[in-house]
Structure formats: structure tokens, C-alpha cells
Amino acid sequence: MPLQKAPRGTVMRDVAKLAGVSHQTVSRVLNEHPNVRPETRLRVLEAMRSLNYRRNLAARTLVTRRSNTLGIIGFETTLFGPASMLYGIESAAREAGYLVSIATVRNLERADVLSAVDRLAQHAVDGIIAIAPKTAVTSALMQAPTDLFCVAVGGAGDSESVPTVRMDNAEGACLATQHLLDLGHATVHHAAGPGDWPEAHERTEGWRRTLYAAGAVVPPVHPQWWDAASGYEQGRAMAADPAVTAIFCANDRIALGVLRALHEAGRKVPEEVSVVGFDDMPDSGFFLPPLTTVSQNFGELGRRSLALLLEHMNRPSDAETVDHVIVPPTLVHRASTAPPPPPR
Amino acid sequence: MPLQKAPRGTVMRDVAKLAGVSHQTVSRVLNEHPNVRPETRLRVLEAMRSLNYRRNLAARTLVTRRSNTLGIIGFETTLFGPASMLYGIESAAREAGYLVSIATVRNLERADVLSAVDRLAQHAVDGIIAIAPKTAVTSALMQAPTDLFCVAVGGAGDSESVPTVRMDNAEGACLATQHLLDLGHATVHHAAGPGDWPEAHERTEGWRRTLYAAGAVVPPVHPQWWDAASGYEQGRAMAADPAVTAIFCANDRIALGVLRALHEAGRKVPEEVSVVGFDDMPDSGFFLPPLTTVSQNFGELGRRSLALLLEHMNRPSDAETVDHVIVPPTLVHRASTAPPPPPR
DNA sequence: ATCTCAATTGTGAACGCTAACAGCCCCCAG
DNA sequence: CTGGGGGCTGTTAGCGTTCACAATTGAGAT
Numbered sequence: 001m002p003l004q005k006a007p008r009g010t011v012m013r014d015v016a017k018l019a020g021v022s023h024q025t026v027s028r029v030l031n032e033h034p035n036v037r038p039e040t041r042l043r044v045l046e047a048m049r050s051l052n053y054r055r056n057l058a059a060r061t062l063v064t065r066r067s068n069t070l071g072i073i074g075f076e077t078t079l080f081g082p083a084s085m086l087y088g089i090e091s092a093a094r095e096a097g098y099l100v101s102i103a104t105v106r107n108l109e110r111a112d113v114l115s116a117v118d119r120l121a122q123h124a125v126d127g128i129i130a131i132a133p134k135t136a137v138t139s140a141l142m143q144a145p146t147d148l149f150c151v152a153v154g155g156a157g158d159s160e161s162v163p164t165v166r167m168d169n170a171e172g173a174c175l176a177t178q179h180l181l182d183l184g185h186a187t188v189h190h191a192a193g194p195g196d197w198p199e200a201h202e203r204t205e206g207w208r209r210t211l212y213a214a215g216a217v218v219p220p221v222h223p224q225w226w227d228a229a230s231g232y233e234q235g236r237a238m239a240a241d242p243a244v245t246a247i248f249c250a251n252d253r254i255a256l257g258v259l260r261a262l263h264e265a266g267r268k269v270p271e272e273v274s275v276v277g278f279d280d281m282p283d284s285g286f287f288l289p290p291l292t293t294v295s296q297n298f299g300e301l302g303r304r305s306l307a308l309l310l311e312h313m314n315r316p317s318d319a320e321t322v323d324h325v326i327v328p329p330t331l332v333h334r335a336s337t338a339p340p341p342p343p344r
Numbered sequence: 345m346p347l348q349k350a351p352r353g354t355v356m357r358d359v360a361k362l363a364g365v366s367h368q369t370v371s372r373v374l375n376e377h378p379n380v381r382p383e384t385r386l387r388v389l390e391a392m393r394s395l396n397y398r399r400n401l402a403a404r405t406l407v408t409r410r411s412n413t414l415g416i417i418g419f420e421t422t423l424f425g426p427a428s429m430l431y432g433i434e435s436a437a438r439e440a441g442y443l444v445s446i447a448t449v450r451n452l453e454r455a456d457v458l459s460a461v462d463r464l465a466q467h468a469v470d471g472i473i474a475i476a477p478k479t480a481v482t483s484a485l486m487q488a489p490t491d492l493f494c495v496a497v498g499g500a501g502d503s504e505s506v507p508t509v510r511m512d513n514a515e516g517a518c519l520a521t522q523h524l525l526d527l528g529h530a531t532v533h534h535a536a537g538p539g540d541w542p543e544a545h546e547r548t549e550g551w552r553r554t555l556y557a558a559g560a561v562v563p564p565v566h567p568q569w570w571d572a573a574s575g576y577e578q579g580r581a582m583a584a585d586p587a588v589t590a591i592f593c594a595n596d597r598i599a600l601g602v603l604r605a606l607h608e609a610g611r612k613v614p615e616e617v618s619v620v621g622f623d624d625m626p627d628s629g630f631f632l633p634p635l636t637t638v639s640q641n642f643g644e645l646g647r648r649s650l651a652l653l654l655e656h657m658n659r660p661s662d663a664e665t666v667d668h669v670i671v672p673p674t675l676v677h678r679a680s681t682a683p684p685p686p687p688r
Numbered sequence: 689a690t691c692t693c694a695a696t697t698g699t700g701a702a703c704g705c706t707a708a709c710a711g712c713c714c715c716c717a718g
Numbered sequence: 719c720t721g722g723g724g725g726c727t728g729t730t731a732g733c734g735t736t737c738a739c740a741a742t743t744g745a746g747a748t
Binding site for chain 1: 572604629
Binding site: 355356357367368371374375399400401402403404405406407408 | 703704705706707
């Protein structure tokens with residue numbers, strides 16, 4: 001591949017010459033060093049502007065060993081949740097003066113994650129945030145070069161020694177389940193997410209524990225994937241069972257599939273069956289009927305994770321604490337839940 | 345903000361010493377220069393592996409003036425479309441040996457876009473892909489440093505002199521509208537997207553032209569935003585009008601809102617009113633009823649745009665052609681469309 | 689008038705890599 | 719036996735920035 005060589009632009013030396021100072025003074029102006037006479041400063045700034053000077057960050061990175069770039073390891077970033085976290089991180093990073101580079105992984109195999117870390121490390125990122133719902137990722141992260149700061153966002157709670165920002169999935173599941181129990185439902189069925197994803201697992205566990213604490217029967221689960229098709233499959237089985245009056249879904253997309261299955265079976269929501277989702281996607285309020293759901297603030301999650309990363313980067317290296325920030329979920333009440341129908 | 349200085353790692357010189365060669369030979373191995381004796385090559389590779397050597401790309405960038413990084417200017421990247429394009433671009437970029445950095449803009453003001461370009465340029469990206477639905481972006485792109493290659497993806501068709509990859513929105517709108525006309529509907533109403541977005545505008549124009557060509561009445565439009573709430577608003581007005589039997593929506597989210605409005609008004613879909621969407625989001629097949637929609641292959645759009653960018657970068661600079669790649673849409677038939685009800 | 693200290697500016701040397709050129713060795717032709 | 723050429727390797731000089739230190743200046747203290 002014959003690549004063209006970009007032409008050389010204006011550099012510090014050029015600015016220095018025009019302003020009648022040394023290159024070092026230009027550097028000082030650029031880095032806001034205090035000891036520069038205001039008058040000199042202005043002259044330099046003027047020269048920079050007239051030459052349209054732009055500092056070469058590669059050279060700067062070479063000597064400072066800091067690139068002002070952060071790496072993000074993403075998975076399934078087309079989904080609303082990950083995409084929102086990405087956005088939250090990027091916004092916060094920009095305000096902190098960082099650019100973010102993204103490395104998505106196809107699957108969550110250890111090798112894939114390691115190669116993503118490697119790619120980011122080669123490009124000299126200062127830190128890595130992994131949008132990393134499976135534990136393979138966090139454990140791979142620990143193999144990262146020791147001079148690289150990492151945090152994980154949105155995965156499970158049991159992550160070993162990588163700082164983590166995450167939602168309290170179990171608590172969210174509890175909120176949803178308890179809400180349905182409080183309405184008078186004898187028990188709550190569960191349309192689960194993929195069992196090997198910690199987030200799905202935690203939601204299932206939160207649901208199970210809540211039922212158990214209430215002395216309710218714990219129905220079996222048949223987890224599949226995160227999408228509406230999976231919800232439709234699970235929902236069909238539940239719709240066929242007249243004992244089912246309340247369903248807690250692992251996310252809103254699954255809930256959409258469940259709603260469709262119930263509709264096809266002729267079971268009215270919420271009159272006959274109540275449904276609760278998880279995520280509060282932007283359009284969940286426009287499902288038929290509008291979905292009661294557990295709200296996750298993905299943007300906040302992203303922002304928090306960046307804050308945690310920066311905090312770690314600026315902390316003296318002997319402080320070996322591992323933080324885990326947990327963001328609480330809230331329940332959004334809409335029209336898809338109601339008391340159970342009277343027994344006939 | 346007191347930042348720690350990362351410790352220094354192993355460099356080429358270390359590898360060279362261990363392998364008993366000069367650093368230049370190490371460099372040759374790394375760059376796959378042909379004239380290295382296989383035996384030497386192996387020794388060097390072995391040394392690199394045992395020292396866990398990782399090439400410093402900042403230094404490489406400094407001398408080659410190529411960072412192997414691409415910049416992406418994104419807008420509303422939490423939405424399914426942009427997020428998918430981003431993913432498509434990133435996948436393709438990885439295969440081509442590039443890392444992508446992302447700069448999102450809050451709004452599409454010229455100043456915002458320029459500052460994003462500037463941020464990317466400072467970080468020495470080799471090229472920029474703008475996910476850029478509004479013309480302000482492409483025109484701002486032309487102000488970019490001349491040594492920076494830019495392409496825009498997914499915006500309008502009338503972009504001036506920036507290479508573009510885009511969907512044929514008018515054609516998609518035509519497909520949808522014609523499908524409804526062919527079913528026997530006297531005319532087709534339109535729940536529009538924001539009129540100041542070229543994509544929305546093109547869809548509206550495609551719809552309008554198709555109706556005009558068929559000699560059908562062109563109903564008024566009241567465009568708002570891309571979300572379900574907007575669809576709900578527009579849908580309520582249409583649901584109240586018994587003459588409305590077919591609705592073409594500017595995207596699937598709007599369609600979701602329209603479906604809800606129709607449902608609340610007691611108008612059955614598709615028996616009384618047919619609805620067509622645009623985008624084919626992953627779960628559109630699980631709406632009530634499953635949505636007939638125009639499918640956009642966002643991933644393909646992303647891949648194509650990367651290919652176009654690379655092609656431009658590797659082209660001799662005297663070739664001043666501007667390419668416009670147009671990806672055709674397809675119509676996905678589902679359950680939300682049917683012939684109009686018999687007049688009563 | 690001399691000294692001291694701080695503020696301001698300049699000088700040279702890295703940072704880790706690639707490009708350009710020079711040198712070595714060995715084989716084959718003259 | 720000598721000369722030339724190609725394969726392979728080493729040497730040197732940047733790339734554009736920051737860092738460490740030296741140099742210069744001027745104000746206030748002695």
C-alpha cells in the first residue's frame with residue numbers, strides 16, 4: 001500500500017522565530033507556564049495564530065509519555081446501553097481534555113480482549129475503560145501492562161481487582177419484583193437474559209431472592225439472548241400458562257417480545273398480565289402498553305467511570321485501593337402493571 | 345492536576361542488544377523489510393517476545409507523520425443508526441490496521457464541528473470520517489487542514505466537494521410509498537422527521553414525488569423529531585382523520601409512536617390503517633404488529649465509507665475527483681401493511 | 689555601589705523511532 | 719587474482735516537543 005507522506009506544517013521553531021523568542025518560550029506559553037511576561041505571551045500567541053500553528057501531539061507524547069488519549073474497549077456497541085455509556089465517557093473525557101479511542105471486540109474471548117488492550121497500549125493510551133459485561137474481560141484487563149490504568153463499567157459486581165462502576169442489577173430486579181408482589185401477584189415469572197452474562201445473572205438472582213424472601217414460588221427460567229426474539233420465545237410459553245399474571249423481563253427488548261407474545265395469545269396487558277422491563281430505553285414509554293421498567297442511567301455510568309479512572313491516574317501509586325462505585329436504579333411506573341385479575 | 349509520569353518500558357535498543365544486532369535491524373524486522381536474514385529475524389522476534397517489547401507508536405508517528413489513527417466525528421451516537429455506522433467503521437478500520445478516535449459534537453453548529461476537527465487534527469489522525477447528517481458538517485469539513493482526508497457518511501446527497509457515502513433516502517421513501525399505493529390506498533400520509541435534517545428532508549421529498557407521480561393528493565406534514573414521542577403526536581392527528589388509511593413514517597421510532605396513537609384511537613393496524621417505517625431497527629419485527637419498513641444497512645455504510653477514505657488517502661494527490669457512493673435501500677415486508685378497508 | 693534573589697529567557701540534550709547512506713561479506717565474471 | 723554487484727547490517731541524523739539547567743535581567747537589601 002503506497003502511502004503518501006503528509007507535508008510538514010509549521011512547528012514551534014517557526015513560531016519562535018516570528019515572535020522573536022526561543023522555541024522553549026513558545027512551549028512555555030503553550031503549557032501555561034507562569035513565568036512568561038504577558039507582553040511576550042501575547043506576541044507568541046499572535047505568531048501562533050498568524051501561522052495557524054498546531055502543536056504536534058506525537059512529539060509531545062514521545063517526551064511526556066502521556067498521550068491525553070483514553071482507550072475504550074467496547075462490546076456490542078450498537079446496543080443502546082453500551083452506546084450510551086460510550087457517549088457518556090466521551091463527553092466527560094472531552095471536558096477533561098482527553099480524546100477517546102475505541103477498540104471493539106467481536107466476542108468476549110480472552111484473546112480478543114487482550115489483543116484490544118494491546119492495540120490500545122501500542123497507541124499509548126493513558127488509561128482504559130472497558131465496557132465489559134463478562135468477567136473474562138475484567139480478568140484479561142489485569143494482564144494489561146502495569147503502567148496502564150484500567151476501570152470496568154457495567155459488568156458484574158464480583159470483579160476481582162479492577163476498579164468498577166456498575167449498576168445495582170440485583171437491586172433493580174428486586175424493585176421490579178417487589179412492585180409486582182405488592183400489587184398482589186402470587187408470584188412473578190421471569191424472562192431472563194443470557195445466563196452467562198453477569199448482568200443477566202444478577203437480575204435473575206435479585207428476582208429469585210425477592211420471591212424467596214416473600215415466600216413465593218420461584219418459577220423456572222429459560223434464558224436466551226437480550227433481544228426481542230428471545231422475549232417472544234419465552235413469552236409464548238408463559239402466555240400459554242393461565243397461572244402467569246406477572247412477568248419481570250431482563251431488559252426492555254425482551255419485554256417487547258413478551259408483550260407481542262401475550263398480545264398474540266389474546267392476554268391483555270396489564271389487565272390479565274403485568275409486565276416490567278429493565279433499562280428504560282428511550283422509546284419504552286411508547287410500547288403497547290407503555291412499559292413499567294427499571295431505569296438505568298447509562299450516561300451517568302459512563303461519566304462516573306471516567307471520573308474513577310482519572311482519580312486513579314492522579315493518585316500516588318502506592319495507594320493500592322480498589323474502588324467499586326455502584327449506581328442505584330429506579331423504577332419507572334407506566335401502564336404495563338396492575339393488580340392481578342380476580343380469580344375465577 | 346499533578347499527573348504521574350509513567351515508567352519507561354523496553355525500547356528497540358534493548359531488543360537489539362539482547363538479539364545482538366543494531367536497533368535498525370529491529371526496526372527492519374518490525375516493518376517487514378525484505379532484506380533481513382531469516383535467522384536474524386527469528387532471533388529478533390524471540391528477543392522482542394521475551395522482553396515483551398511493544399513499539400512506541402508516538403515516536404513512529406513523529407518521524408513518519410502517519411499515526412495509523414482515524415478520526416470520527418459523531419452526532420447523536422447513542423441512536424441505533426449512528427452507533428451502527430460507528431461500529432461498521434471501527435471493524436473495517438481495525439482490519440486495515442487503523443485505530444479510530446471519536447469526537448462527538450453536541451450540536452451541529454459550525455464552530456462545534458470545527459473544534460472537533462481541530463481536536464482530531466491535533467492528535468494527528470490520518471483521516472476523518474464524519475457521521476454527518478447536516479450540511480453544516482460537510483461544509484465545515486472543507487475548512488479542515490488540506491493534508492487531512494475527509495469523507496462524510498449518511499448525510500444528504502447534495503454535499504459539495506467532500507466524498508460521501510450515503511443511503512438513497514428518496515428511493516427508500518419511494519419504495520415505501522409505492523408499496524402502499526400498490527396495495528390500493530388512495531394516498532399515503534407521512535409522519536416526518538426533523539425537516540432541517542437532510543435525511544428527513546430527502547425521505548419527505550421521495551414520498552412527495554411518488555405521490556405526485558401517481559396523481560395522488562399530497563397531505564400536509566408536521567415534522568418534529570426522530571423519536572417515538574414525535575410519532576405519537578403526529579399519529580394522534582392522523583388517527584382522528586378517518587380518511588387516513590396509510591402512513592409512511594420517517595423512521596421506525598416514529599412508527600412506534602404512530603402505532604401507539606392508532607391503537608389508542610381504536611384503529612386497527614393493518615386492517616384499517618397501514619404503517620411503514622424506515623431503518624429496520626433490530627426489534628421492529630416485534631412491534632404490534634410487526635413493522636413493514638425500509639431497511640438500511642448501516643454497517644455496510646460504515647464499511648464503505650472507510651474504504652472510500654483509504655482509497656482517497658492512497659491516491660496520488662493530483663487526482664481531484666470527488667466520489668459519491670450511494671447504497672440502495674430495500675423494503676422489508678411484515679405485517680403492518682395491507683390493502684385499505686372497503687369504503688362503507 | 690554591591691550583593692542577592694526571583695523572574696524571565698535561552699541552550700542543549702533527551703524521548704524512541706525511521707530514513708538515508710555507508711560498510712561489510714560473499715559470489716561470480718573477467 | 720581482481721573487480722563489481724547484491725544481500726545484509728550498522729551508523730548517523732533528524733522528527734517536534736519537553737526537561738534540566740544555565741544565563742540574563744532588574745529590583746530591593748546591604
